Amino acid sequence: xxxxxxxxxxxxxxxxxxxxxxxxxxxxxxxxxxxxxxxxxxxxxxxxxxxxxxxxxxxxxxxxxxxxxxxxxxxxxxxxxxxxxxxxxxxxxxxxxxxxxxxxxxxxxxxxxxxxxxxxxxxxxxxxx
Numbered sequence: 001x002x003x004x005x006x007x008x009x010x011x012x013x014x015x016x017x018x019x020x021x022x023x024x025x026x027x028x029x030x031x032x033x034x035x036x037x038x039x040x041x042x043x044x045x046x047x048x049x050x051x052x053x054x055x056x057x058x059x060x061x062x063x064x065x066x067x068x069x070x071x072x073x074x075x076x077x078x079x080x081x082x083x084x085x086x087x088x089x090x091x092x093x094x095x096x097x098x099x100x101x102x103x104x105x106x107x108x109x110x111x112x113x114x115x116x117x118x119x120x121x122x123x124x125x126x127x128x129x
Contacts, residue, residue, distance in 0.1 A: 015102035052096040
């Protein structure tokens with residue numbers, strides 16, 4: 001069960017690195033290459049969205065069907081186990097949401113860069129004519 005969260009954590013780390021790389025100031029030629037490479041990576045990285053959504057649904061289902069340990073009948077061990085599982089679930093929700101949010105941020109940044117490049121090319125053609 002921990003493998004899927006490790007994979008999602010690695011994907012989030014890669015997305016964060018790509019987002020940092022795309023937002024760093026760079027010369028136009030280098031920025032163009034970075035944006036082109038990132039736009040090629042966006043389509044395979046889109047699979048993280050349904051994966052994260054499935055994991056969120058799994059967390060929700062487990063939360064709804066988890067035994068609640070809120071009464072005085074629970075032992076200290078059971079209460080600690082319950083709290084630990086709740087903390088893990090909250091951490092995993094944050095991981096899923098950050099994966100989706102980072103993907104969206106990268107997508108928008110790349111789209112803005114492509115739009116700027118297209119506008120610059122249009123302006124260059126209009127100045128030449």
